[in-house]
Each structure stands twice: as C-alpha cells, then as structure tokens.
Amino acid sequence: MADIIQLLPDHVANQIAAGEVVQRPASVVKELLENAIDAGATTIKLIIKDAGKTLIQVIDDGKGMSVTDARLCFERHATSKIKSADDLFQLNTKGFRGEALASIAAIAHIELKTKQAGDDVGTAIVIEGGSVTSQEVVVTPQGTSVSVKNLFFNIPARRNFLKSNAVELRHIIDEFHRVALVHSDINFVLYNNGSETFNLPVSNYRQRIVNIFGTKTNEKLVPVDEDTEVLKISGFVGKPEFAKKTRGEQYFFVNNRFIKSAYLNHAIASAFDGLLKSGTHASYFLYLTVDPQTIDINIHPTKTEIKFDDEHTLYALLRSAVKHSLGQFNIAPVLDFERDASLDTPYNFERKQTNSPTIEVDRSFNPFVADDRPVKAPSPVSTSPSKSYSYKKESTSNWESLYVGLESKSNNESQEFSEVHFESDQTTASIFNDEKEVEQTHTTYQLHNKYIVSTIKSGMLLIDQHRAHQRILYEDFLKNMTIKEAISQQLLFPLELHFSVKEIEILKQLKEDLEHTGFVFSSVLNESVEITGVPVSVPESEVSIILEQLISDVENEVPDAHFSATDLLAKSMAKSLAIKTGQSLKKDEQEHLVNKLFACKEPNVTPTNKTTFITMSVDELDKKFI
Structure with a gap:
C-alpha cells in the first residue's frame, strides 16, 4: 500500500498557522505592537488605513535588527526570546514562538525597514505571500518600520469573512488599548486614515487610563494596592455608582500581558456584591504580578488565556484586596462603632428651665370704633418685651359714599355686555385614545x-x-x-x-x-x-x-x-x-x-424573536381539572 503521509510545503504550513494567529487586522496590530515593545521602543506609532485592510504600519524607535536578523525574522519558529523548553517558564517578553511575522508574511505584502544604533545604513526587505522579492540597503532612522498591506490578498475567502470597516476598527482600537494601558512608560500614537485618533504621552497608570477613556474617568477610579508573597496587585476599580451595562472597561494584566479570565472576573463581581444595580458591571484596571514559573501562557495562540497553578488563592486575594479598597475609601457601607464626639448633638441646656413664649393682645382694640389715640400692636411670639407700633385708624363715617354712582354704572355696563361668550376648555388627546362611547368588551x-x-x-x-x-x-x-x-x-x-x-x-x-x-x-x-x-x-x-x-x-x-x-x-x-x-x-x-x-405587524414575537404571549383554550383549562 502506498504511503499517504507527507510533509506540507512551507507556504501551506504558513497559511495554516496564519489561520490561528491572524483572525483579523487587529491580530496583526497586536503582534506588531508587542514586537515593538520587546525591541525596547520609547515611541510607537500605529498607522491604519481602511481599518487595516489596506495598510497597517507600526513604527518604533527600538534597537532595530541587523541584516541577518531582518531576513531571518520571517522564518517559522525563528525567535530571540527562548533557546530551550525551560525558557517557556521564565518568560518576560510578549512574543516568543516566532510564528507571527512568518504567518503575516504568508497572507500579505510586507515592507520592513530597520536599522541598529551603531550602523550607518539600514535594511529594507519586501515580501509578497511569503516570498522575498527584494532586499536592499536604505537610509532609515534607528528602529523598525513594518508595513502590512493588502491583508488576505491571496486568501479571498478569509477576506470575505472580515466585517465592515467600523467593526474592524473597533477591534483594532481594543487591541491598541490593551497594549497601551499596561505600558504607560511608552508614548503611543494612533493615526486612522490620516487623522490622529490617540496621542498618549508617557505618564503613570492612572493618567494613561484618563488619557484613553476621558477626563471624567479620573473621579471614577478607586486605587487597589496589595503586596503578598504569592501575588502583587495594583491598579484601579470603578466606583459602583459609575457602573455600566457594558463590560468594555474591564482589564486584567498578568506580568504586563492582557488576559481574559472569567474566574478572576467572578472574584471582582463578588467583591462588589450588593453595591451594583442589577444588570450593571463594574470597571476595573488591575495589574497582577506573579512568579512566571507559576503560570503557563502557552495554551492559546493569542496568549490571552493563562493557566495558574493556584487559582483559588489568587481568587481569595483579589476579592479581599478589592473589598478592602472599597471599604478604605468609604465606597462600601461599613458599621462604625466608634462615635465621633464632634458630630454629637450638644445638650448643654438639657437641665435648664425653658421659658414659655407669651403673647400680648390689646383687648380694648375695636376696629369699628373711631379712635384717634395710638394703639399698641400685638407683639410677636417672644419672651422679651417688643417695641410698640402706633397708627391712626381712618374714619369710616363716610362709607356710604363708596357706593354712589354704582347703580347707574352697572346699568350701562349691562347693556354693553348683553352677550357673554365663555372660552371652552382645550381638549387634550389621551395617549390611550379612550372613547367613553365605545363599550369595552375585553377585561x-x-x-x-x-x-x-x-x-x-x-x-x-x-x-x-x-x-x-x-x-x-x-x-x-x-x-x-x-x-x-x-x-x-x-x-x-x-x-x-x-x-x-x-x-x-x-x-x-x-x-x-x-x-x-x-x-x-x-x-x-x-x-x-x-x-x-x-x-x-x-x-x-x-x-x-x-x-x-x-x-x-x-x-x-x-x-x-x-x-x-x-x-x-x-x-x-x-x-x-x-x-x-x-x-x-x-x-x-x-x-x-x-x-x-395586536395592531403590530408581528405581534407574536419580540424584535429578538422571543414569544410575547401565549393562549390557553377552554378545553385545555378543562383538562387541568380532570
């Protein structure tokens, strides 16, 4: 029987690897940014055109590469990060498997320019579909510039699976945020279609969060700081009153690497238990530092999932640290049995006798008697004697003159207003369109x-x-x-x-x-x-x-x-x-x-295809009593 097992060609193997590493343009952005950080860059520029479908360019001022390294970096499993399998448990860098550039080069057009600090000139390499088309000497600043053009040009089926530009751009910005949040000591700049979207200067963690999510974020943050032998926790959590219905502002970083962990997320949720409204989620930006030997980050191609040796201990420490911060900054309700004396109500006059208020009334005052003498006004409710206010009452002897001429005037006016029209009340339409004449047949x-x-x-x-x-x-x-x-x-x-x-x-x-x-x-x-x-x-x-x-x-x-x-x-x-x-x-x-x-076109279901009503016939009801 003929042999049926054969080795795959390199270009096929690279395309298969690209399917694991590069799902969309945001995957390319993540890999290139992490390479720039590993190169020791202090300023990183990300340039995007058409949501990465036309161009993704990352420019850094890192240490650059030699001519040999520039050519070798596009080979599969070529890396400077590890030399033996034991190095996998002592990782302090972002990338280490040497798959990213080889996978990207297999499905795109790449132009690489790089120069080391001590060299006079740099190297430029052009690769199309995994094949090197040119390599030459160029004048370029120190660092590396990688341009990825026409992503998935040779795999039309994969390109058709990409979403709209708006959606792909959101994924790119998400990856940009995940990298920028954990490296506040690096200046990041993002250009989208020629316009500057983000310019994040070197700062501390709190200022980096504010620069990304807006100035109003500063008042929402509560610092978290805990240092133990097993785990070091630093970062911030959002105040409960600013909790959102979205999970967008939830970030875990382990050893400067963004991760996703539903288990640790549950620890945060339990720390906020009783403080959040139903359906809302707290924001957090937490940086965890653990011994690299206690974690395994090589279990997923994108390295966003990590396996911990002792998850239960991390859960307990994280939950208690967040809970402690919320209580320390008076965010969580606490029972305080130590009463502050300055807030007590003073009872200095507790045993002193109170004086009842007195009211002075002039009982001789008669409004129907003309009197020219001054009359004492009633005093206000007080225990102290009040000043007297005198006034002179006007004479009421000529009160009949007030009505002279009114009878003739009323006769003239009665002729002028022989017809009186009353303005009717404005009728307001009811929002329920009720009509009393229509008898309601349904109860x-x-x-x-x-x-x-x-x-x-x-x-x-x-x-x-x-x-x-x-x-x-x-x-x-x-x-x-x-x-x-x-x-x-x-x-x-x-x-x-x-x-x-x-x-x-x-x-x-x-x-x-x-x-x-x-x-x-x-x-x-x-x-x-x-x-x-x-x-x-x-x-x-x-x-x-x-x-x-x-x-x-x-x-x-x-x-x-x-x-x-x-x-x-x-x-x-x-x-x-x-x-x-x-x-x-x-x-x-x-x-x-x-x-x-029942006036709707589709009353049976909601907009998300869930049932809105059910009916039960009399026969079905009768069967319930059998």
Missing part, C-alpha cells in the same frame, strides 16, 4: 406586575408586558426612522454626556439614525456630546442609559455591512424604554397595551 388583569391576562372567545390570553411593549416600541421607532418624521421634544437645558473616544466614534456612526428618531445633537466632541432634544417618548433621565445600552448592543452584536444599523438602533431603544417587569399598570394602560400589540 384585563395584571398578574404579579409581569403578565397581563385577557379573555378571548376561545379561552384566555397571557401577555408578557415587557416583551409586548418591546414589539410595540420597535415597530414605532422603525417607522419613524424609515419615514424620517419623528417628533422631538426640546430640552430646557442642554444635556451633556461624557463618553470615551471609542464610544464617541460609535455615536458618530449612529448620529444620523438617532436624529431620525428624535434626538437633536448640538455638538459632538472628542469626549462628550451635547443633546438639546430627545424623542417625545424618552424621559430626560433615561437618555444616558439608552445611549450606553445602544453602544453595548453595537459592540456585542457587531453589525457588518449586511446588517441594518437602523434595525439595531430600533431594537436597542425598544429594549431600553419598554416597561419593566414589576411595573404596575392601570386598567386603561393594560387595555391599550393589548390593543397596540
């Missing part, structure tokens, strides 16, 4: 402030009020955005809301659709938006919640070019504004909800 009941029970000919109808209202609002918003005739309610005072740069970019993309629903934006800046008008059905206090929920939905559902942003916006606003479970409804509100639901 509704509210069950546990969650379900609405209504009778039908065949039996009984059970409606989920939250889901039903979602369907009603969804179709209303979708109609308003489609015909662009939404009614806006102007605010007395403009509403200013603060967001991070990434969230502002999302709002800019949705601004036009939001305006079609009734929002009016007076200004959209780098870290804030000013709103002067909101839809009629949206209370002012709910605006920030709606926009946060909208940003969360856009980030999580990741709509691509084939997905309707209008539809997503309508779904998100309907979910935020729908009446909640536990809200009591009056009879007319219940009936209006039922009538509006």
Whole structure:
C-alpha cells in the first residue's frame, strides 16, 4: 500500500498557522505592537488605513535588527526570546514562538525597514505571500518600520469573512488599548486614515487610563494596592455608582500581558456584591504580578488565556484586596462603632428651665370704633418685651359714599355686555385614545406586575408586558426612522454626556439614525456630546442609559455591512424604554397595551424573536381539572 503521509510545503504550513494567529487586522496590530515593545521602543506609532485592510504600519524607535536578523525574522519558529523548553517558564517578553511575522508574511505584502544604533545604513526587505522579492540597503532612522498591506490578498475567502470597516476598527482600537494601558512608560500614537485618533504621552497608570477613556474617568477610579508573597496587585476599580451595562472597561494584566479570565472576573463581581444595580458591571484596571514559573501562557495562540497553578488563592486575594479598597475609601457601607464626639448633638441646656413664649393682645382694640389715640400692636411670639407700633385708624363715617354712582354704572355696563361668550376648555388627546362611547368588551388583569391576562372567545390570553411593549416600541421607532418624521421634544437645558473616544466614534456612526428618531445633537466632541432634544417618548433621565445600552448592543452584536444599523438602533431603544417587569399598570394602560400589540405587524414575537404571549383554550383549562 502506498504511503499517504507527507510533509506540507512551507507556504501551506504558513497559511495554516496564519489561520490561528491572524483572525483579523487587529491580530496583526497586536503582534506588531508587542514586537515593538520587546525591541525596547520609547515611541510607537500605529498607522491604519481602511481599518487595516489596506495598510497597517507600526513604527518604533527600538534597537532595530541587523541584516541577518531582518531576513531571518520571517522564518517559522525563528525567535530571540527562548533557546530551550525551560525558557517557556521564565518568560518576560510578549512574543516568543516566532510564528507571527512568518504567518503575516504568508497572507500579505510586507515592507520592513530597520536599522541598529551603531550602523550607518539600514535594511529594507519586501515580501509578497511569503516570498522575498527584494532586499536592499536604505537610509532609515534607528528602529523598525513594518508595513502590512493588502491583508488576505491571496486568501479571498478569509477576506470575505472580515466585517465592515467600523467593526474592524473597533477591534483594532481594543487591541491598541490593551497594549497601551499596561505600558504607560511608552508614548503611543494612533493615526486612522490620516487623522490622529490617540496621542498618549508617557505618564503613570492612572493618567494613561484618563488619557484613553476621558477626563471624567479620573473621579471614577478607586486605587487597589496589595503586596503578598504569592501575588502583587495594583491598579484601579470603578466606583459602583459609575457602573455600566457594558463590560468594555474591564482589564486584567498578568506580568504586563492582557488576559481574559472569567474566574478572576467572578472574584471582582463578588467583591462588589450588593453595591451594583442589577444588570450593571463594574470597571476595573488591575495589574497582577506573579512568579512566571507559576503560570503557563502557552495554551492559546493569542496568549490571552493563562493557566495558574493556584487559582483559588489568587481568587481569595483579589476579592479581599478589592473589598478592602472599597471599604478604605468609604465606597462600601461599613458599621462604625466608634462615635465621633464632634458630630454629637450638644445638650448643654438639657437641665435648664425653658421659658414659655407669651403673647400680648390689646383687648380694648375695636376696629369699628373711631379712635384717634395710638394703639399698641400685638407683639410677636417672644419672651422679651417688643417695641410698640402706633397708627391712626381712618374714619369710616363716610362709607356710604363708596357706593354712589354704582347703580347707574352697572346699568350701562349691562347693556354693553348683553352677550357673554365663555372660552371652552382645550381638549387634550389621551395617549390611550379612550372613547367613553365605545363599550369595552375585553377585561384585563395584571398578574404579579409581569403578565397581563385577557379573555378571548376561545379561552384566555397571557401577555408578557415587557416583551409586548418591546414589539410595540420597535415597530414605532422603525417607522419613524424609515419615514424620517419623528417628533422631538426640546430640552430646557442642554444635556451633556461624557463618553470615551471609542464610544464617541460609535455615536458618530449612529448620529444620523438617532436624529431620525428624535434626538437633536448640538455638538459632538472628542469626549462628550451635547443633546438639546430627545424623542417625545424618552424621559430626560433615561437618555444616558439608552445611549450606553445602544453602544453595548453595537459592540456585542457587531453589525457588518449586511446588517441594518437602523434595525439595531430600533431594537436597542425598544429594549431600553419598554416597561419593566414589576411595573404596575392601570386598567386603561393594560387595555391599550393589548390593543397596540395586536395592531403590530408581528405581534407574536419580540424584535429578538422571543414569544410575547401565549393562549390557553377552554378545553385545555378543562383538562387541568380532570
């Protein structure tokens, strides 16, 4: 029988490896930034065009490479980080397996320029699809510049799986944040399509967080600092009152490497137990330092998952450290049995006799008697004698003259006002469109402030009020955005809301659709938006919640070019504004909800395809009693 096992060609092996390392342009950004950091750079520039599909360029001022290293770095498993298997447990660098550049070179056009500090000239190498097309000497500054062009040019199927530019750019910014947050001693600059998006100067950790997420972030941070033999914890957690519905601002760094850990995230959530509102998540930026021998970071191609030797100890330490910080800075409620004497109520006059107030009344005063003598005014309620105020009462002897001529005047006016027209009250339309002449044929009941029970000919109808209202609002918003005739309610005072740069970019993309629903934006800046008008059905206090929920939905559902942003916006606003479970409804509100639901095009399901109501026939009820 013929042999069937064979070695794969290098270009095929590289493309397979690229499938593990490079999922999207953001993966290339992560690898190139980490290489620049390992090279000892103090300034790193990231240049993006068309969300990385056309160009990803990283320029650093690190130590550079020699001619041999520049050529060798694109070979598979060529690395300067490890020399033996034991080095895998003593890693202090970002990359170590030597797969990144070889994988990227197999699926893109790469141009590399590099020069070491002591050399007069540098080296330029051009690679297309894994093959070196040119290598020459060039004049270039110290450091390395790597340009990745036309990503996935030779794998059209992979390129078709990429999302829209807006979505891919958000992933790139996420990776940029993860690298920049942990290296505050490096100056990072991000250019997107020729414009500067981020310029992060050298600073401390707190200032780096503020520079990325906005100036308002500074007042939200609570420092965490704990140093033990097993683990060193530093960083910040967000105050409970600033918790968001999104998980975007949650960062764990272990030995200067961003990781994802649901187990450690649960430790933070348990530390905030009882302090957060339902459905909200606390922000945290925590830097953990452990012995490299106690972790294994080589279990995932992207190295975002780490295996710990003793997870239970880390869990307990992390939970107690966060809880201690919240209590230390008076964020968490505590019982204080040591009373501060300066706050006690003084009782110096406790045993002194109180004097009852006296009221002086002039009992001889008569308003119907003319008297020219001064009269003493009543004194205010006081125990001390008050000053006397005298006045002279006017004479009332000629009171009959006040009515002279009134009779003739009233006769003349009666002729002028022979016809009197009364202005009718302005009728205001009810939001429930009630008409008393129409006799209500359906009877509704509210069950546990969650379900609405209504009778039908065949039996009984059970409606989920939250889901039903979602369907009603969804179709209303979708109609308003489609015909662009939404009614806006102007605010007395403009509403200013603060967001991070990434969230502002999302709002800019949705601004036009939001305006079609009734929002009016007076200004959209780098870290804030000013709103002067909101839809009629949206209370002012709910605006920030709606926009946060909208940003969360856009980030999580990741709509691509084939997905309707209008539809997503309508779904998100309907979910935020729908009446909640536990809200009591009056009879007319219940009936209006039922009538509006069955006036919808698809009353059976919510915008997310969940059932809105169920029916139970009389026969089914009869079977329950058998």
